[in-house]
Every structure is written in structure tokens, then in C-alpha cells.
Amino acid sequence: MNLAEAKAQFVQTWGSLGAQWGINRTMAQIHALLLVMPDPLSADDIMAELNISRGNTNMNVRELINWGLVERVLIPGERKEFFVAEKDIWKVATYIARERKKRELDPIMKVLQQLQQAEGDPRDKELKAFKDSISNINKFASQTDKTISAFIKSEENWFYSSLLKLIK
Amino acid sequence: MNLAEAKAQFVQTWGSLGAQWGINRTMAQIHALLLVMPDPLSADDIMAELNISRGNTNMNVRELINWGLVERVLIPGERKEFFVAEKDIWKVATYIARERKKRELDPIMKVLQQLQQAEGDPRDKELKAFKDSISNINKFASQTDKTISAFIKSEENWFYSSLLKLIK
DNA sequence: TTGAACTTTCAAAACTTTATGAAAACAAAG
DNA sequence: CTTTGTTTTCATAAAGTTTTGAAAGTTCAA
Numbered sequence: 001m002n003l004a005e006a007k008a009q010f011v012q013t014w015g016s017l018g019a020q021w022g023i024n025r026t027m028a029q030i031h032a033l034l035l036v037m038p039d040p041l042s043a044d045d046i047m048a049e050l051n052i053s054r055g056n057t058n059m060n061v062r063e064l065i066n067w068g069l070v071e072r073v074l075i076p077g078e079r080k081e082f083f084v085a086e087k088d089i090w091k092v093a094t095y096i097a098r099e100r101k102k103r104e105l106d107p108i109m110k111v112l113q114q115l116q117q118a119e120g121d122p123r124d125k126e127l128k129a130f131k132d133s134i135s136n137i138n139k140f141a142s143q144t145d146k147t148i149s150a151f152i153k154s155e156e157n158w159f160y161s162s163l164l165k166l167i168k
Numbered sequence: 169m170n171l172a173e174a175k176a177q178f179v180q181t182w183g184s185l186g187a188q189w190g191i192n193r194t195m196a197q198i199h200a201l202l203l204v205m206p207d208p209l210s211a212d213d214i215m216a217e218l219n220i221s222r223g224n225t226n227m228n229v230r231e232l233i234n235w236g237l238v239e240r241v242l243i244p245g246e247r248k249e250f251f252v253a254e255k256d257i258w259k260v261a262t263y264i265a266r267e268r269k270k271r272e273l274d275p276i277m278k279v280l281q282q283l284q285q286a287e288g289d290p291r292d293k294e295l296k297a298f299k300d301s302i303s304n305i306n307k308f309a310s311q312t313d314k315t316i317s318a319f320i321k322s323e324e325n326w327f328y329s330s331l332l333k334l335i336k
Numbered sequence: 337t338t339g340a341a342c343t344t345t346c347a348a349a350a351c352t353t354t355a356t357g358a359a360a361a362c363a364a365a366g
Numbered sequence: 367c368t369t370t371g372t373t374t375t376c377a378t379a380a381a382g383t384t385t386t387g388a389a390a391g392t393t394c395a396a
Contacts, residue, residue, distance in 0.1 A: 001282070001285065001286050001287060002288055003286055003292070003295050006283050006286035006298065007298065009279065009283060009374085010279075010283055010302070012275075013276060017272060017275075017276055020271065021189075021272075024383080024384070026384080028209065035301060036298060036301060038297045043342085043343080044342095052386090053385060053386045053387065054343085054344090054387075055344080055345075055346085055385075056384080056385050056386070058344060058345085059345090079394080080341085080342070080343095081343080087304075088304075089305050089308045103188065104189075108185055110177075111181045114169070114177075115178055116176050117169065118169050118174035119169060119170055120170055120171050127171050129271045130175065130204060133203060133204060134178070136257050137257050140258065140261065158184050160364085166371085168368085192353085192354070194354080194355080211373080220355075220356090221356045222356085222357075222373085223356060223357065223358095223374080224355050224356070226373065226374060226375090227355090228376095247363090247365095247371065247372070248371085248372070248373095249373080251371085337396100338395100338396090339394100339396095340393105340394095340395090341394090342392080342393080343391080343393095344393105345391085346386105346387100346390100347388105348376105348385105348386085349387105350384085350386085351382105351385085352382080352384085353383085355379080355380070356376105356377105356378085356379070356380085357374105357377105357378100357379105358376100359375085359376090360373105360375075360385070361373080361374070361375085362371105362372080362373075363371090363372080363373095364369105364370090364371085365371100365386085366367105366369080366370100
């Protein structure tokens with residue numbers, strides 16, 4: 001397998017992986033393409049490389065920027081905008097963790113809190129069983145939340161401490 | 169909020185959460201319903217409770233059984249089949265982890281192995297950059313794989329050790 | 337101010353996934 | 367073997383998601 005083939009394979013694999021997660025195929029493919037390209041690409045480059053429309057490119061690049069996985073860069077003398085992906089895979093993982101926590105874990109924890117307040121006769125066995133189930137799920141969710149927060153934080157600290165070294 | 173409302177809310181929330189993951193909405197709703205019901209339900213119960221068709225019920229229950237999240241139970245004197253969900257949320261988490269590892273992580277690791285073999289002039293800078301990227305992703309994937317395996321294994325051990333206590 | 341280069345939006349079309357329900361298959365009881 | 371209650375399958379319908387591309391919007395140099 002040569003370099004071009006390998007790159008294409010990577011883009012395609014990352015794409016179908018993304019699809020299995022909540023991320024859409026094109027968004028994952030654009031991310032893969034940028035991950036594998038050392039230099040910034042323009043919207044036109046991405047369109048040509050992946051054979052997708054301008055609108056599609058624009059939409060998905062914007063979403064990647066929202067997730068913090070891709071950055072706009074300006075190249076002096078060029079009018080177009082260019083894009084690069086965060087290459088440090090640990091950072092990528094923490095950005096994804098942060099985003100998914102926000103979108104998935106936080107909302108369910110909120111609902112679980114409410115469900116614990118379910119009212120009724122305290123001697124009702126069914127009610128008791130329900131509250132127990134919810135309480136267990138709640139404990140699990142809190143534990144998971146703490147773990148993810150710690151993971152995200154560890155990466156942030158790493159970032160700030162190296163920033164500190166840099167400016168000191 | 170009374171018990172019935174709380175249950176309905178839980179089923180609905182768990183359902184939309186599942187949809188954000190790879191799991192489909194109905195599958196997650198059936199799971200939630202069984203989680204919250206102390207006694208086994210039949211296919212007809214599920215159909216009535218969630219307003220879905222027989223085919224849909226059958227398909228999604230089967231998938232839940234594949235994942236190990238739900239079990240068929242036979243009730244003496246009844247001709248129908250009944251279903252119960254695993255209620256221990258930690259076990260649920262490990263079953264899901266196991267299934268997702270198998271479907272998502274294992275295949276990508278296989279591809280990454282292959283991509284490291286990409287051929288070409290060893291002095292080519294681009295090739296070198298590509299191999300470096302892949303190598304980093306690979307390291308990350310292995311680390312993740314180990315962590316998940318450890319998690320799955322810890323649960324298995326816990327299971328076997330309590331089984332042992334039980335029969336001893 | 338104009339117009340060329342570029343980006344963004346959005347309604348409609350293409351595509352993908354999921355659900356339905358009638359029919360087939362199966363299994364227990366008579 | 368036949369009837370009856372039940373589960374499974376599968377072609378088709380419905381719902382949901384993603385993509386397209388043309389039009390509107392923006393920016394900037396001249």
C-alpha cells in the first residue's frame with residue numbers, strides 16, 4: 001500500500017467509525033483528511049478531495065470548529081480561509097469527551113434528579129423499587145461524570161502548565 | 169410527578185439518549201421499560217406499553233438479547249415468552265462496553281496496523297509525517313483498548329467471585 | 337461604490353434507517 | 367394430524383437524515 005492509498009483508506013475508515021458514533025460520516029471524513037494532512041486545506045481542497053458539495057463542506061467544517069477539533073487559519077496573501085485539525089490525539093479525545101458529556105450526560109443527570117422526586121404513598125412497593133433503580137443509575141452517572149471531568153481537567157492543566165512555561 | 173409519569177419520562181429520556189449513541193431509539197426504550205419493571209413482560213405487554221408493532225418489538229428484543237442486556241424467561245403455565253432486563257447498572261455498562269469494543273475499537277485497530285505498513289521512499293517527509301500520525305493514534309487506541317479490557321475483566325471477576333461464594 | 341472572490345444559508349432531492357403488518361413458520365395441546 | 371396460540375420474517379411504507387446547488391450575503395481591493 002502506498003501513501004495515497006493509505007490516506008484514502010484512513011479517511012474512509014475514520015468516516016464509517018464516526019457514523020457508528022453520533023458523528024456524521026462527512027464530518028468524520030473531513031476530520032480524518034485534516035488529521036492526515038500536514039498543511040492547512042481550503043474549502044475547495046476539501047471539496048475536491050472528498051467529492052462533496054460546498055454547502056456540505058461548510059456545514060461540517062463549522063461543526064468541527066464548534067467541537068474544537070478544527071481551527072481556521074489565515075495564510076498571508078491568501079484570501080481564502082484554511083483549516084487545520086488538532087493533531088494531538090489526547091487533546092482530540094478530551095475535546096470529544098467534553099462535548100459528549102455536555103450533550104449526553106448532563107441532560108440525563110438532570111432528568112434523573114427530577115425522577116427521584118416521584119411522589120406517591122411511601123409504603124407502595126412499586127414506587128420504592130422504582131426509586132431504588134433510579135438511585136442506582138444516578139450513582140453510576142455521578143461516578144461517570146466525575147471520571148470524565150477528571151479526564152478533561154487533566155488535559156486542561158497540562159495545557160495551562162505548558163503555556164505557563166512558555167511565557168515565563 | 170407520580171409513578172406512572174416518572175416511568176414514562178424515564179423511558180422517553182433513555183430512548184433519546186440511546187439514539188445519540190449508536191443504539192436505536194426503540195431498542196433503548198424497550199430496555200428502559202424492562203429496567204423499570206420489576207416483573208418480566210411479554211412481547212404483547214411491550215407492544216401495548218410503547219405503541220409499537222410486533223415485528224419491531226421482536227427485532228429489538230432480539231438485539232437486546234444479543235447484547236446480553238435482556239434475558240428470555242419462561243413462566244410456568246404460560247405459553248408466551250417473557251423478558252427481563254439486567255438490573256445491575258455496572259453490569260449493564262460492562263456489557264455495553266464489551267459490545268462496542270468488539271464493533272468499533274477492534275476493527276479500527278486492525279486497520280491502523282495495516283496503515284503502519286504503508287510503503288514508499290523512507291526519506292519522503294510526507295510519508296514520515298503520516299506514519300507518525302498513525303503511530304500516535306495507534307498508541308492511543310491500544311491504551312484505550314487496555315483500559316476497556318480491564319474494566320470488562322473487573323466485572324467478570326466480580327461475577328465469578330460472587331458465584332464462587334454462592335456455590336461454596 | 338463597484339464587482340470579484342469567497343462564505344453562508346436553505347428548500348428540495350437523494351439517501352438511509354427504522355417500523356409496519358400480513359404471511360409464513362413453529363410448537364404445544366388435543 | 368389439526369387446531370390454536372405464538373414467534374419470526376420480510377417486502378413495503380414511513381420517518382429521519384444528509385447532501386446538493388443555486389441564491390443571498392459578506393468582505394475587500396481598486
